[in-house]
Amino acid sequence: MLYRPAVSGICAGCGKFCKQGVGMRIALGIEYDGRAFSGWQTQPHGNTVQDKLNQAISRIAGHEITTLAAGRTDAGVHAAMQVVHFDTRTVRPLTAWVRGVNALLPHEVAVVWAREVSDDFHARFSAFSRSYSYFLLTHPVRPCLLAGKVGWYHQQLDVDAMRRAARCLLGQHDFSSFRAAECQAKSPLKHLQQLDISEQGGLIRFDLMADAFLHHMVRNIVGALLYVGKGSLDEAGLQALLAARDRTRAPPTFMPDGLYLTGVGYPAQFALPTQAEPARLALWR
Structure with missing residues (x-):
């Protein structure tokens, strides 16, 4: 373990002067069903993933x-691999941060792994990529067993046309046309490194990876590609939409139901898992 021996000083866990140790930093891999919560970030009513965790x-x-x-x-967005960190002055076996914490969490949230990390690790600022997957069911009848777990559109879509159009979004661009009005990101410039679209049995899967994403960016991209798939927008139209950098010209934000955070990339020095284990997403294979 990397536990720092007990000395007098500022405790990383409580932020106050104490003699119980200078603390340790723990990273956790988290998965959750977003339907039960009002999003990740803490709110006064307390019904968020962060509050429960x-x-x-x-x-x-x-x-x-x-x-x-x-x-x-x-709200309504899921995670198969959210990564968090916290500081504590308390020594516990790593199993306590997994099984012990899970025993106190609602069943819609689970800690999957725990690692002790160095003080220079930060769950947000150390990350160099994020990966999301969106699952879209195309069927005349709305889903029941998968309600809230997949997006839904009532007609078949032209997946090949969607793939061709999606290529224009790869690379570094100003994604203002796919950015929510309330987005707080300092810059709309993002580098989209992956946008793969696959189909199996009426279920369309979108896999995206970027250095970071704007607020609603994935859902807005999926919504625009759905318009391509149903013939309301062509490849040239999507290119023009990207170049316009104008959210008001874009299709509506698509539903959150089928969106999953599936991976976070970190430098190798931290030795952390960067993708959800395949078995955790076995339903979608």
Whole structure:
């Protein structure tokens, strides 16, 4: 373990002068069903993933904990690999940060792994990429068993046309046309490194990876590609939309139901998992 021996000083866990140790930093891999919560970030009513996680970890640690995440997710958006970190002055086996915390969490949230990391690790600022997947069911009848777990469109879509059009979005661009009005990102410039579209049995899967994403960026891209798939927007139209850098000219934001945060990339020095285990997404294979 990387535990720092007990000395007098500022405790990384409580932020106050104490003699219990200078603390340690723990990273966790989290998965959750976003339907039960009002998004990731803490809110006064307390019904967010961060609120529930902070409460559970604080009980195991024996002092107040605040987690910091790789990225925020909206209400209804899921995660198969959210990464968070927190500081604590309490020594616990790593299993306590997994099984112990899970025993105190609602069943819609689970800690999948725990690692002790160095003080220079930050769940958000150390990340160099984020990966999302969106699952879209195309069927005349709305889903029941998969309700809230997949997006839905009632007609078949031209997946080949969507693939061709999607190529124009790869690379570094100003994604203002795919940015929510309330987005707080300092710059609309993002580097989209991957946008793969696959189809199996009426289920269309979009896999995207970028250095970072703007608010609603994935859902807005999926919404625009759906317009391509149904013939309301062609490849040239999507290119023009990207170049316009104008959200008001774009199709509506698509539903959150089928969106999953599936991976966060970190430098090798931190030795952290960067993608959700295949078995965690076995339903979609």
